[in-house]
Amino acid sequence: MSEFEKDAPMAVSPMSSYLNTSALNVFIIVVFELEIPIDESKIMQVLKDVFVPLNKRFSSIMIEDKKGKKQWKQVDVNLKEHIKSPIFAKKGLKFYDEEFDEYMSNIGGEKLAQDKPLWEVHLIKYPTRKNNAAGTSVVKLHHSLGDGYTLMGSLLSCVKRVDDPSIPITFPSSHATTSSIKRLPESIFSMFKSASDFGWNILRGSNFIVDDQSPIRPENKEFKHGFGISNISLSLDSFKVVKNKLKVTTNDTLVGMIFLGIRLYMEAKSYESRKAKTTALVLVNTRKIRAYKSVGEMLQTNSESSWGNQFHYLHLPIPELSDANTSNPLDFVLEAHKIISGLRISLALPFSSVFLGLLDKIKGPEAAAKHVYKTIENSSVSISNVVGPVEQVAFANHPIKGFYFMSIGIPQSVLVTILSYMGNLHIAFGVEKGVIDEHQLLSCFETAKEMIFNAANKT
Numbered sequence: 448m449s450e451f452e453k454d455a456p457m458a459v460s461p462m463s464s465y466l467n468t469s470a471l472n473v474f475i476i477v478v479f480e481l482e483i484p485i486d487e488s489k490i491m492q493v494l495k496d497v498f499v500p501l502n503k504r505f506s507s508i509m510i511e512d513k514k515g516k517k518q519w520k521q522v523d524v525n526l527k528e529h530i531k532s533p534i535f536a537k538k539g540l541k542f543y544d545e546e547f548d549e550y551m552s553n554i555g556g557e558k559l560a561q562d563k564p565l566w567e568v569h570l571i572k573y574p575t576r577k578n579n580a581a582g583t584s585v586v587k588l589h590h591s592l593g594d595g596y597t598l599m600g601s602l603l604s605c606v607k608r609v610d611d612p613s614i615p616i617t618f619p620s621s622h623a624t625t626s627s628i629k630r631l632p633e634s635i636f637s638m639f640k641s642a643s644d645f646g647w648n649i650l651r652g653s654n655f656i657v658d659d660q661s662p663i664r665p666e667n668k669e670f671k672h673g674f675g676i677s678n679i680s681l682s683l684d685s686f687k688v689v690k691n692k693l694k695v696t697t698n699d700t701l702v703g704m705i706f707l708g709i710r711l712y713m714e715a716k717s718y719e720s721r722k723a724k725t726t727a728l729v730l731v732n733t734r735k736i737r738a739y740k741s742v743g744e745m746l747q748t749n750s751e752s753s754w755g756n757q758f759h760y761l762h763l764p765i766p767e768l769s770d771a772n773t774s775n776p777l778d779f780v781l782e783a784h785k786i787i788s789g790l791r792i793s794l795a796l797p798f799s800s801v802f803l804g805l806l807d808k809i810k811g812p813e814a815a816a817k818h819v820y821k822t823i824e825n826s827s828v829s830i831s832n833v834v835g836p837v838e839q840v841a842f843a844n845h846p847i848k849g850f851y852f853m854s855i856g857i858p859q860s861v862l863v864t865i866l867s868y869m870g871n872l873h874i875a876f877g878v879e880k881g882v883i884d885e886h887q888l889l890s891c892f893e894t895a896k897e898m899i900f901n902a903a904n905k906t
Contacts, residue, residue: 456518459509461807463591464517465816467509473590473856474559477602480580482846485572489843490584491526494568497605499524504592506564524564531569543573547583548675552880554587555674555855565589578848590854595833606840616836619867657825659723662716663709663861664827665882677889678851678875681896683867689903693777695784701872702787702830703780704899705863708892709828710768715891721768728760728823730831762826776898824858835868851875
């Protein structure tokens with residue numbers, strides 16, 4: 448049974464409420480790079496017949512009741528109001544990468560209208576050199592609709608396998624260590640670790656602990672510049688040599704690579720910043736499962752895969768750059784492994800969720816949203832990860848070459864997102880234009896990748 452009663456407004460969850468306030472207004476952009484030119488009529492049909500009916504949130508607006516509590520109210524959906532098909536001024540070009548980048552920056556700076564359902568689809572019917580895409584479909588969804596798990600699950604309900612549309616899509620198997628959410632602390636150390644991490648979360652949201660100013664966390668944080676997105680794809684198989692040599696996971700390796708790339712960029716901009724106090728916020732799905740369920744199962748009451756914004760964030764200190772770890776870049780991977788392993792025995796996530804709930808009840812959702820905002824603002828970079836299909840899929844019969852996502856509206860100048868698809872990891876860097884040199888940042892990540900792979904290949 449749906450969580451919505453027929454024609455009755457439904458209460459907005461606390462975290463969804465925080466993400467759509469005057470303090471914090473966050474949305475997610477998902478970019479599908481398509482193999483063939485866009486047929487708008489086919490995409491509109493899938494949106495009408497599949498996407499909109501999936502969840503009544505996709506046909507609802509957010510309102511406030513007499514007590515000021517936010518609710519979802521269902522309205523009629525005019526699909527044409529949600530579909531945008533830009534026309535670029537230049538004609539006859541072979542590729543439109545510059546026009547595409549400018550358009551993406553513009554979408555990132557525009558808020559979603561609150562008087563209609565909080566999503567839209569941009570159909571960019573121009574080829575781009577990057578991945579040789581014939582066209583690009585960009586889905587923009589407000590974060591209050593759901594988190595990465597539920598929104599990605601919804602979008603994947605709209606795709607079919609290219610090899611055989613009648614067969615369900617599959618996802619990479621997970622061999623992750625049991626999450627700390629599932630178990631009680633196993634030692635006195637884990638209890639102290641939980642208390643320390645929880646206190647760190649609270650203090651960072653209260654301005655008592657703040658990252659140093661640096662090339663990726665400038666003093667003037669107005670966040671009024673445009674937003675640029677660069678992305679790179681890496682084969683999952685390419686990580687095997689590091690995993691086997693160090694006995695770590697792909698996640699440990701990639702996080703270590705990101706940390707090293709960020710430090711190399713900081714050093715290139717300011718040598719002193721190689722030792723600046725710099726923290727990454729890692730967004731974590733707090734559900735007890737990782738595998739996607741159907742949207743119907745997500746909407747069931749008391750489901751382990753239930754719908755909503757069920758995520759929180761953990762703080763990962765980015766190791767300082769030194770002559771020692773520059774000469775041995777695998778140290779960054781080992782340090783990432785050590786930090787992530789320590790977080791697995793921490794109960795900071797549920798403790799922090801309880802704290803936000805209490806803050807909401809005592810001071811209201813705006814106060815809770817401001818705490819989340821300050822926690823993010825007082826850190827330097829955010830990292831989030833979503834699992835995608837193993838096989839190639841098609842959206843409305845348009846085969847997808849590659850896709851990636853990005854969160855917009857977060858008060859940071861650098862964000863990193865990771866999505867697995869067809870045996871590759873698609874890593875996207877979202878940067879504030881005019882503040883971060885996105886090409887140099889991507890180059891530094893490439894350098895970090897080569898340093899780590901080359902070090903692992905040495906006998």
